[in-house]
Amino acid sequence: MPKLGMEPIRRAALVKATIHEIGAVGNLDVTVSKIAKRAGMSSALAHHYFGGKDQILLAAMRHTLAVYAAEVRRALSVTTDHHERLEAIIRAGFTSSNFQPDVIAAWLNFYVLSQNSEEAHRLLRIYQRRLHSNLLYNLRPLIGSRANGAALRIGGLIDGLYMRQGLARDRGGSAATKHVLALLRAELRGGAQ
Amino acid sequence: MPKLGMEPIRRAALVKATIHEIGAVGNLDVTVSKIAKRAGMSSALAHHYFGGKDQILLAAMRHTLAVYAAEVRRALSVTTDHHERLEAIIRAGFTSSNFQPDVIAAWLNFYVLSQNSEEAHRLLRIYQRRLHSNLLYNLRPLIGSRANGAALRIGGLIDGLYMRQGLARDRGGSAATKHVLALLRAELRGGAQ
DNA sequence: TTTTATTGATTGACTAGTCAATAAAGAACG
DNA sequence: CGTTCTTTATTGACTAGTCAATCAATAAAA
Numbered sequence: 001m002p003k004l005g006m007e008p009i010r011r012a013a014l015v016k017a018t019i020h021e022i023g024a025v026g027n028l029d030v031t032v033s034k035i036a037k038r039a040g041m042s043s044a045l046a047h048h049y050f051g052g053k054d055q056i057l058l059a060a061m062r063h064t065l066a067v068y069a070a071e072v073r074r075a076l077s078v079t080t081d082h083h084e085r086l087e088a089i090i091r092a093g094f095t096s097s098n099f100q101p102d103v104i105a106a107w108l109n110f111y112v113l114s115q116n117s118e119e120a121h122r123l124l125r126i127y128q129r130r131l132h133s134n135l136l137y138n139l140r141p142l143i144g145s146r147a148n149g150a151a152l153r154i155g156g157l158i159d160g161l162y163m164r165q166g167l168a169r170d171r172g173g174s175a176a177t178k179h180v181l182a183l184l185r186a187e188l189r190g191g192a193q
Numbered sequence: 194m195p196k197l198g199m200e201p202i203r204r205a206a207l208v209k210a211t212i213h214e215i216g217a218v219g220n221l222d223v224t225v226s227k228i229a230k231r232a233g234m235s236s237a238l239a240h241h242y243f244g245g246k247d248q249i250l251l252a253a254m255r256h257t258l259a260v261y262a263a264e265v266r267r268a269l270s271v272t273t274d275h276h277e278r279l280e281a282i283i284r285a286g287f288t289s290s291n292f293q294p295d296v297i298a299a300w301l302n303f304y305v306l307s308q309n310s311e312e313a314h315r316l317l318r319i320y321q322r323r324l325h326s327n328l329l330y331n332l333r334p335l336i337g338s339r340a341n342g343a344a345l346r347i348g349g350l351i352d353g354l355y356m357r358q359g360l361a362r363d364r365g366g367s368a369a370t371k372h373v374l375a376l377l378r379a380e381l382r383g384g385a386q
Numbered sequence: 387t388t389t390t391a392t393t394g395a396t397t398g399a400c401t402a403g404t405c406a407a408t409a410a411a412g413a414a415c416g
Numbered sequence: 417c418g419t420t421c422t423t424t425a426t427t428g429a430c431t432a433g434t435c436a437a438t439c440a441a442t443a444a445a446a
Contacts, residue, residue: 031402032401032402032403033402044403044405047402047403047404052403053401053402
């Protein structure tokens with residue numbers, strides 16, 4: 001009973017199921033069949049809409065990045081000065097939508113995927129560049145020429161603590177935010193050089 | 194023509210080949226056959242010595258961690274005070290033996306493996322705990338109660354920058370050391386509260 | 387003759403991707 | 417309005433390929 005206009009619904013369901021499946025399995029050896037079953041359809045339909053497994057994974061990655069980007073925009077929208085903006089950027093990475101075990105596991109696996117897939121590599125670079133330039137833009141007025149190094153360190157610490165959270169199976173989370181904010185304070189005080 | 198005492202030689206060759214193969218393939222979907230071929234033997238022999246693919250991967254992981262641990266020990270052995278020790282620990286992670294593309298790719302994949310394998314998880318925790326306690330032990334005399342947070346941030350930044358290097362395909366490397374040392378300076382100056 | 391080293395061949399399981407077939411929703415048409 | 421045609425949705429069954437693991441067989445050392 002073909003209800004028309006199913007494509008966007010199916011695609012969204014598959015993307016969501018993919019992230020859950022990666023979280024459940026722990027790596028990218030997820031099967032199209034399992035993803036499709038989790039999304040309530042046959043594997044043939046998944047192939048029909050996405051063409052292949054690679055494209056399903058990339059769609060899941062794009063979605064994850066988009067969720068993160070939206071979170072950052074939302075956090076930035078209520079800020080008024082550079083300092084607030086910096087805190088908002090830092091906090092955005094550790095919100096509940098980005099900090100669930102499934103999502104963290106997916107991120108980690110996207111890093112691995114980027115070693116094989118040119119497109120995944122490109123997407124990850126976009127994320128990193130955007131994070132860097134967001135930080136840089138708001139640090140520059142505060143600490144001038146030291147901004148670039150500071151942005152690199154803050155971005156690196158965000159990634160590092162985020163990844164560590166993927167390893168730690170416990171639920172307790174937001175200590176990470178605290179530590180990146182502490183680094184921000186140190187940088188603003190003239191930490192490096 | 195069975196020359197006796199081949200076991201340790203074969204095992205070492207397989208471990209080395211595994212790391213190269215992970216670097217070449219980019220993920221843990223390396224096949225036992227390919228690893229064995231790279232190490233100059235049949236896949237049956239690899240199974241004979243290791244029992245299964247999982248154990249080959251774990252052996253490669255143990256080896257990678259052991260190389261890192263040895264590097265740290267070596268660097269620490271020529272230090273005289275806490276500050277030198279801290280610098281040595283930071284530098285050890287970014288030496289050439291740890292900073293080759295194959296090895297970085299392997300580390301990244303071991304993080305993923307640790308989501309499936311209890312043993313991989315255990316090994317990674319040992320690495321992190323040792324890094325943390327090494328840093329903590331040498332920070333405490335210098336900054337007292339702030340040492341724990343500082344150690345977490347420095348460790349997190351090491352991991353973050355190391356992982357980022359896995360993504361960046363260019364060869365240029367040791368900027369990472371510089372940035373972690375800059376964070377160390379900031380922490381010693383009283384960066385975080 | 388027992389132990390160690392070694393491999394070619396095979397098995398058994400799994401999986402990405404294809405395809406033909408089914409069915410309903412709308413469009414075109416007289 | 418009813419009929420035919422096209423498009424969209426959907427799946428079970430199948431293909432072709434891969435790979436981990438096993439095993440029986442070979443051979444040299446002890």
